[in-house]
Amino acid sequence: MKSQHAVEQFLYGQADLLDRKLWQEWIDLFAADGVYWMPPDASYKTWDGQPAIFAEDRNLMTVRMNRVLHPDAWSQRPLWGTNHVVSNVMIEKEAKNGDVMVRSRFHMMELRRDDVRHFAGSYMHQLKKTKQGYRIKLQRVDMTNAQAAYDYVLQVWV
Amino acid sequence: MLAERIPDLSKFVEPDRVRREVYTDPRIHELEMQRIHERVWIYCGHESQVPKAGDYYTVQIGRQPMLMVRGADGKISVLYNRCPHRGNMMCGDRSGNTGEFFRCSYHAWTFKHDGKLRSIPMESAYAGTRFGKDNPDCSMKRAARVENYRGFVFASLAKDGPSLKEFLGEAIVAFDDMCDRSPSGEVEVVPNCFRVIQHSNWKIFLENQLDALHPSVVHQSTGRAAHDVEKMLAKKAKGGEAPLSYHMLSAFATVTIDKWDNFQTINYPYGHCVLTGYMGLRPQDPDTLAYDKIMIKAYGRKRFEEIVAVNIHHVLIYPGLSVQSPLQQLRAVRPLGVDRTLTEIWHFRLKGAPEPIYRRSLAYYNLVNSPATLINADDLENFWKVHQGLSSDGGDWVSFGRHFGRDIEKDGRVETGPNMGTSEAPMRGQMKAWAQYMGNGK
Numbered sequence: 294m295k296s297q298h299a300v301e302q303f304l305y306g307q308a309d310l311l312d313r314k315l316w317q318e319w320i321d322l323f324a325a326d327g328v329y330w331m332p333p334d335a336s337y338k339t340w341d342g343q344p345a346i347f348a349e350d351r352n353l354m355t356v357r358m359n360r361v362l363h364p365d366a367w368s369q370r371p372l373w374g375t376n377h378v379v380s381n382v383m384i385e386k387e388a389k390n391g392d393v394m395v396r397s398r399f400h401m402m403e404l405r406r407d408d409v410r411h412f413a414g415s416y417m418h419q420l421k422k423t424k425q426g427y428r429i430k431l432q433r434v435d436m437t438n439a440q441a442a443y444d445y446v447l448q449v450w451v
Numbered sequence: 452m453l454a455e456r457i458p459d460l461s462k463f464v465e466p467d468r469v470r471r472e473v474y475t476d477p478r479i480h481e482l483e484m485q486r487i488h489e490r491v492w493i494y495c496g497h498e499s500q501v502p503k504a505g506d507y508y509t510v511q512i513g514r515q516p517m518l519m520v521r522g523a524d525g526k527i528s529v530l531y532n533r534c535p536h537r538g539n540m541m542c543g544d545r546s547g548n549t550g551e552f553f554r555c556s557y558h559a560w561t562f563k564h565d566g567k568l569r570s571i572p573m574e575s576a577y578a579g580t581r582f583g584k585d586n587p588d589c590s591m592k593r594a595a596r597v598e599n600y601r602g603f604v605f606a607s608l609a610k611d612g613p614s615l616k617e618f619l620g621e622a623i624v625a626f627d628d629m630c631d632r633s634p635s636g637e638v639e640v641v642p643n644c645f646r647v648i649q650h651s652n653w654k655i656f657l658e659n660q661l662d663a664l665h666p667s668v669v670h671q672s673t674g675r676a677a678h679d680v681e682k683m684l685a686k687k688a689k690g691g692e693a694p695l696s697y698h699m700l701s702a703f704a705t706v707t708i709d710k711w712d713n714f715q716t717i718n719y720p721y722g723h724c725v726l727t728g729y730m731g732l733r734p735q736d737p738d739t740l741a742y743d744k745i746m747i748k749a750y751g752r753k754r755f756e757e758i759v760a761v762n763i764h765h766v767l768i769y770p771g772l773s774v775q776s777p778l779q780q781l782r783a784v785r786p787l788g789v790d791r792t793l794t795e796i797w798h799f800r801l802k803g804a805p806e807p808i809y810r811r812s813l814a815y816y817n818l819v820n821s822p823a824t825l826i827n828a829d830d831l832e833n834f835w836k837v838h839q840g841l842s843s844d845g846g847d848w849v850s851f852g853r854h855f856g857r858d859i860e861k862d863g864r865v866e867t868g869p870n871m872g873t874s875e876a877p878m879r880g881q882m883k884a885w886a887q888y889m890g891n892g893k
């Protein structure tokens with residue numbers, strides 16, 4: 294029960310950082326070797342050596358962050374924002390040292406200019422327990438609409 | 452109707468400018484579909500997308516829903532995705548395997564992989580009617596012409612016209628350059644297609660592909676961001692070099708506007724064009740050297756040197772294909788409407804090349820061409836803004852005047868002058884082809 298609550302708070306907090314565009318704080322939730330991965334299809338077993346919508350370590354995350362913060366990132370000029378809801382949090386595995394593997398479901402609504410898009414799917418987090426709290430070893434994002442044609446693109450993490 | 456209202460569409464195009472309605476008028480769009488997309492050679496897919504008998508892949512040619520299918524004899528057919536009985540779509544999924552034959556989900560008419568009628572239920576009910584197995588109206592309609600060049604399958608919905616090879620002309624280098632870089636001379640598709648919709652006319656995308664001025668303006672943000680991380684990683688790395696993927700991104704900023712002028716575009720008949728220059732990628736790392744060795748063994752040193760000396764950044768095959776042969780990827784352009792365009796983005800594996808070579812171009816596929824692209828987000832933003840601007844009465848013309856009058860024309864090809872790589876010659880060449888197609892429309 295105790296870890297269930299702590300894990301839920303962590304997942305809600307991570308989604309909240311995205312919606313508030315606190316990119317560096319969001320990146321800092323990843324372990325030094327942490328990876329954010331969104332496969333194009335649920336059948337994929339690994340991000341390594343495969344097509345990926347996202348497959349980013351902290352270095353690539355930093356490129357993405359600094360891109361969107363650059364004054365000449367033209368696509369960042371228009372108003373846009375997101376709202377995440379995270380739920381159905383299920384701890385799949387918990388090791389003696391406190392590391393956990395947790396699955397959850399998300400729904401993200403995005404507004405860009407006057408256009409609304411919806412993305413939804415499941416998260417799988419491999420979390421490492423540290424003195425500072427959980428850190429993400431791997432976050433796998435399986436979007437239900439991963440294979441659908443993208444009306445425009447995704448600029449930041451989901 | 453439109454042809455009556457506008458007697459000569461070629462008047463919409465002048466050598467250095469084009470009327471804005473060419474991009475925004477839905478009636479012109481319909482005519483383009485008839486006179487261009489549904490007549491010329493359109494890329495359907497790679498044969499490795501349908502390896503087994505019965506495998507099919509759907510594809511849009513102009514406004515026509517088609518499917519590419521592999522027969523039991525190994526032959527690939529391109530058919531209209533439609534049952535001849537009552538018009539029901541035959542395959543409702545994007546791809547799959549249809550088994551030994553097609554079977555319509557409405558009244559169970561069945562067809563062979565080449566579209567020929569196989570059986571219908573209650574055939575006796577048609578005695579004495581116009582129905583007949585040899586009546587072509589009772590079979591699935593086939594694309595008028597299908598050709599396969601080194602595994603790349605094209606179809607034309609018009610009986611007449613140049614052969615695929617004549618149509619491609621020198622732009623055939625797109626497929627030669629890609630395949631020759633494989634020690635076996637062959638590529639196979641990586642089984643994933645990224646599909647991204649642009650809210651803009653299809654020509655705006657094509658004109659951007661060889662616009663050598665835009666990268667350093669549009670992609671500055673990613674180029675700078677990648678360059679900073681690249682420098683940091685290079686400092687930390689043993690050999691003093693960051694992974695090549697960072698260079699692929701930082702080059703968008705480090706290659707400044709004046710440097711892009713050092714490249715060259717070569718423009719061919721039918722609107723095809725090539726941008727030469729390759730971001731200086733001829734690395735000497737152990738992976739590349741291992742690959743070179745395999746290639747030299749396969750081809751001999753002389754031929755190997757010729758292959759890797761091909762210096763191409765992009766090949767545009769008008770009106771629907773953008774190929775980056777040295778990175779083994781292509782984007783097929785499918786117009787969905789006057790202001791909506793789908794791109795289908797594929798990556799290919801060089802058969803027989805070592806894994807790191809595949810991974811190197813995969814990094815480009817993921818970082819630049821995925822739906823979470825670090826590059827195209829800003830392109831698509833501009834395409835939308837261009838389309839919005841051209842919908843306004845704020846002006847009548849789109850200008851293609853950069854380095855106009857300084858192109859060098861020889862034997863049907865148009866080359867940009869020395870140090871004029873950012874010339875708008877590719878846009879002029881595309882619109883010249885457009886005017887020829889549209890003006891000749893019957």
